Amino acid sequence: MTHPKSEELFRRAVEIIPGGVNSPVRAFRSVGGNPLFIARGQGSHIFDVDGHEYIDYVCSWGPLLLGHRHPAILAALEGALAIGTSFGAPTAQEVELAEAICDAVPSVEMVRLVNSGTEATMSAIRVARGFTGRDLIVKFEGCYHGHVDSLLVKAGSGVATLGIADTQGVPKSFCDTTIALPFNSVDAVEQSFGAHAGAIAAVIVEPVAGNMGCVPPLPGYLEALREITLRHGALLIFDEVMTGFRVAFGGAQQRFGIRPDLTTLGKVIGGGLPVGAYGGRRDIMSKVAPAGPIYQAGTLSGNPLAVAAGLAMLRYLKAHSEVYGVLERHAAALCAAAPPGVTVNRVGSMFTFFFTDGPVNDYESAKRSDTAKFGRFFRAMLDRGVYLAPSQFEAAFVSAAHTDEDIRKTIAAAGEAG
Ligand SMILES: *Cc1c(COP(=O)(O)O)cnc(C)c1O
Numbered sequence: 001m002t003h004p005k006s007e008e009l010f011r012r013a014v015e016i017i018p019g020g021v022n023s024p025v026r027a028f029r030s031v032g033g034n035p036l037f038i039a040r041g042q043g044s045h046i047f048d049v050d051g052h053e054y055i056d057y058v059c060s061w062g063p064l065l066l067g068h069r070h071p072a073i074l075a076a077l078e079g080a081l082a083i084g085t086s087f088g089a090p091t092a093q094e095v096e097l098a099e100a101i102c103d104a105v106p107s108v109e110m111v112r113l114v115n116s117g118t119e120a121t122m123s124a125i126r127v128a129r130g131f132t133g134r135d136l137i138v139k140f141e142g143c144y145h146g147h148v149d150s151l152l153v154k155a156g157s158g159v160a161t162l163g164i165a166d167t168q169g170v171p172k173s174f175c176d177t178t179i180a181l182p183f184n185s186v187d188a189v190e191q192s193f194g195a196h197a198g199a200i201a202a203v204i205v206e207p208v209a210g211n212m213g214c215v216p217p218l219p220g221y222l223e224a225l226r227e228i229t230l231r232h233g234a235l236l237i238f239d240e241v242m243t244g245f246r247v248a249f250g251g252a253q254q255r256f257g258i259r260p261d262l263t264t265l266g267k268v269i270g271g272g273l274p275v276g277a278y279g280g281r282r283d284i285m286s287k288v289a290p291a292g293p294i295y296q297a298g299t300l301s302g303n304p305l306a307v308a309a310g311l312a313m314l315r316y317l318k319a320h321s322e323v324y325g326v327l328e329r330h331a332a333a334l335c336a337a338a339p340p341g342v343t344v345n346r347v348g349s350m351f352t353f354f355f356t357d358g359p360v361n362d363y364e365s366a367k368r369s370d371t372a373k374f375g376r377f378f379r380a381m382l383d384r385g386v387y388l389a390p391s392q393f394e395a396a397f398v399s400a401a402h403t404d405e406d407i408r409k410t411i412a413a414a415g416e417a418g
Pocket residue numbers: 115116117118119121144145146147206210211239240241242266267276
């Protein structure tokens with residue numbers, strides 16, 4: 001398979017865009033070769049500029065739970081276009097999206113819309129600090145919460161893929177406010193609270209880690225985080241930017257039955273347009289300006305196009321709860337067909353094939369994967385028309401648009417590629 005048009009576009013791109021991409025995870029550095037330029041998508045498939053077709057398991061890195069160009073989302077976008085693309089004043093649909101989020105996510109009593117997952121986590125930790133009057137934030141190694149300065153410590157996703165342990169450009173004093181602990185270790189959290197009594201504002205966690213590859217919480221782990229934070233007067237923030245409306249309609253907190261104090265959302269709630277949100281307990285969210293003293297704002301926050309797409313997504317999912325069963329069945333079938341010598345982690349429709357034989361419960365064990373082997377698998381799958389994330393340390397996503405036929409073809413491809 002040759003990609004002359006992608007190669008030519010990439011040659012132009014690297015001249016004027018750092019690394020040729022607008023987000024590092026899109027680069028193919030860790031798997032070899034250059035990124036494909038995508039011409040269009042339809043349902044579960046994408047088409048590159050050289051006319052090749054792929055079954056898409058990136059799904060825009062999670063947002064496209066209904067696949068590309070779903071009719072319900074397209075109709076909502078057309079409706080929004082007829083009205084106007086931005087007013088900088090409240091609209092009815094913002095209220096409806098906020099109500100839909102509060103209705104779906106058990107712990108969210110009030111919510112503020114922003115434009116990305118990064119904005120959501122940045123704002124949530126500000127609110128946690130403002131509310132508690134404390135500075136320290138506990139995060140976990142291999143978890144990624146967007147490119148927020150103080151959360152880039154030992155982060156996952158592109159930071160893990162590129163091996164940039166601690167990014168340049170973040171003042172040391174910012175990193176000093178972050179405590180990075182191993183994921184899935186209750187002891188580490190207990191010890192940290194012991195050492196920093198009364199100083200930790202919040203624990204932020206991906207309740208199912210997705211950004212070091214998919215790593216589920218061990219039984220009792222999320223319960224322990226809830227108990228410890230409560231005991232020490234710290235807030236528990238679930239970063240559900242990836243898991244929200246993905247692992248269940250009400251997110252990981254519904255799936256595992258845990259009630260965090262604050263929740264961040266993004267990806268699926270935008271239906272493929274840029275939306276993020278943070279919300280949670282009423283007494284905490286009431287401190288956000290203009291209701292309270294913690295400032296956070298956005299010129300395009302609650303943007304009518306983005307809100308229309310997000311609302312259409314949430315309404316569709318609420319009316320079609322059977323979607324989650326189909327997602328689960330398709331993802332389970334794919335995981336059952338993993339090549340030998342691979343450790344498979346899956347929660348709902350997010351999963352990762354780790355090229356290591358031991359269990360993967362944290363960033364240390366994820367890093368034991370043979371990334372060269374993953375790279376060969378990635379390229380063999382691409383050659384067979386299957387588009388995976390170009391990194392070992394990412395989750396794959398199934399959408400409701402994936403058909404039994406897609407799943408069969410993917411399993412056949414994996415059989416040859418592995
Ligand atoms: C993707 C992601 C983010 C960042 O969201 P952006 O929209 O890329 O800023 C934050 N947290 C988690 C868990 C994510 O998966």
